[in-house]
Amino acid sequence: MNTPSERVTSRIGLALAVTFTLCFVTGLLSHLVQHPPSWFGWPSRPVWLYRITQGTHVLSGIASVPLLLAKLWSVYPKLFERPVIRSLPHALERLSILVLSAAAFFELVTGLFNVAQNYPWNFYFPQLHYAVAWVAIGSILVHIAVKLPSIRRSITRKPEPSRRAFLRTTWLAAGVAVAATAGATVPLLRNVSGLSWRSGKGPQGLPVNRTAAAAGVVDTANDPGWRLSVVTPDGTKTYSLEQLRALPRTSAELPIACVEGWSESARWSGVSLPELLRHAGSAPGTPVRVFSLEKAGLYGISELPGEHTADDLTLLALELNGEVLDADHGFPCRIIAPSRPGVLQTKWVTRLETL
Template sequence: MKLRLSPPVFRGGLHDARTATSIGRWLAPAFAVCFVTGLVSHVMQHPPGWLADAIPSRPSWGYRLTQGLHVASGIAAIPLLLAKLWAVYPRLFEWPPLRSVRHALERLSVAVLVAGSVFELATGLLNTAQWYPWPFSFVPVHYAVAWLVVGTLVLHITVKAPQIEAHWTRRSPGTLALPAQDVPDRRSLLAAVGAAVGAVTLTTVGQSFTPLKDFVLFAPRHPDKGPQALPVNRTAAAAGVGRIAAEEYRLTVAGPRPYTLTLAELRDLPQYEVELPIACVEGWSKSAHWTGVRVVDLLERAQAPARARVRVVSLQLRGGYRVSEMGHRHARDPLTLLALRLNGEELDPDHGYPVRLIAPDRPGVLQTKWVGRLEVLA
């Protein structure tokens, strides 16, 4: 008695190219926005040497916008990807599974695309909550897989271009043969997917778009919750920084004419107030009022060259981003401060007491806290 295996039969009318194309019209732009803004974020955090001095410091809210779009488009892509996979998953059971070398390569590229997309969205979502249940470093792996996903996505769109064109609109010739009774169901499905995208966006985007902060239900950060009504990612305790005594603090400025300042001397220097956002890679951001000493004034006192970069060194004992660098555009921008006060109050230890960096259009991880040293780089 022979046992014959046959593929399952799917009779649902919505597992078709028209439905897949309709969802893809939303999913592809979401992926494109997520990739481009992620690339911006990566370059701003890890600029290649030849580009470091070309990164602009204006508009001051630039990174807040791009990173907010990055996280929002990534979260919106989750229900879109799930709906897309639901529409096409019966093709996993095509028989025979491999009809030719070309077909095998096509299926392999789709497998890479699906696996990479799920990986990117899942790890990105967990990153917003700062939960890393994996043994690898998130940033370089997430960045590398993003390029893999984009490459396979471009290949997939190119291969499927004739089908996409045939099902792009209702008037396309390829859609005429679709069962008319499925049209209302398809509209209902697309409406449900759109509602899901709207719901997840509305309940998370308020962490960066503060006019919607009252609707934040599922975002891991609320823009008003934290010391001095501003969130923090790394506390003083997590960074190994205890309470720094004011009389013991010293700021060292290392340059052609090096010098050291006490906290009292920093407070006696001309103080400037700016309104700048803290914008973190996890997607949350909020503007605040900062008061402190302009970095450009400290550099001029040290006789730093006009186009010199600056290394900012923290007093923290552990954790990443203890050291950051600024190109001359950021270092010389009059909005860049060594802040001593936040919203009119002395800095909380978790916000970098006694001194922290605040600069326009800069990722939050590079807004160094507990600053102990500025180094002029030739």
């Protein structure tokens, strides 16, 4: 017969499985958008799609933290049970718990550090975070498979009053954690999200992850001799800033959403990429490789798929909120495309190559 603690553990475990699976799926989408295999495609509409999926990824991860702590608190007495291993299923259960706990802690702790843009380690965060996510989700599936009979019994029975109080405290802690940080993604909650990060901060009212000084492009971005090169099969065409400003202008309200979970909408104005490609002698819908003046960064080169180069809302932005781009936002021009991660919205653009 299940003990009250087992019933509570099963309920918390199910909630943790939901939040962690949601975090895993949305994180997988983000990874595929940033490193797309040949079979994967990501739409440019609706313009807020990546904002929602990545915001969900971060908030479901934050909700998982108090759930994981409560789950471990409710099962820690089992660590001292003897014998240590009673059967093969029991051994699999213990192993899955060990792997799950280690992988989950790694994912949640490193994810929180990433949100804060603090990296006290030497490994490349995205690759290892992605790899360990598979370990975590695999151990969750094994754990659920082993505990399924117990889970079925537990969810149909009500826990005792003291245990119900513990459950309510756990749900409240998870809800408070989400509400306190959701303002980074949900504009309506910014005034009540005390721990909302990076909202409305930065030049021109928009947060900045990497400044022009940090990228080492202050001088080259402000060089009067700067030119944009557009390379097509028919040759290379160059544009000065004045020539770009003379082309037909497109303005759009678009969100910029970063992998850390924050997002902010702004009014962008510039040259529609399909218009620029046609002017340079190429056809919209052609994949384009984008080069930045930044040479040392991991995202100095990005690729825009045909889905985005055919979309009139994909801009070579020249202005932000009615003002000339600040240097930290990519002056003299940057890419701003709908439903794309911020790390792929290349700043300080100097060259476009059709593929």
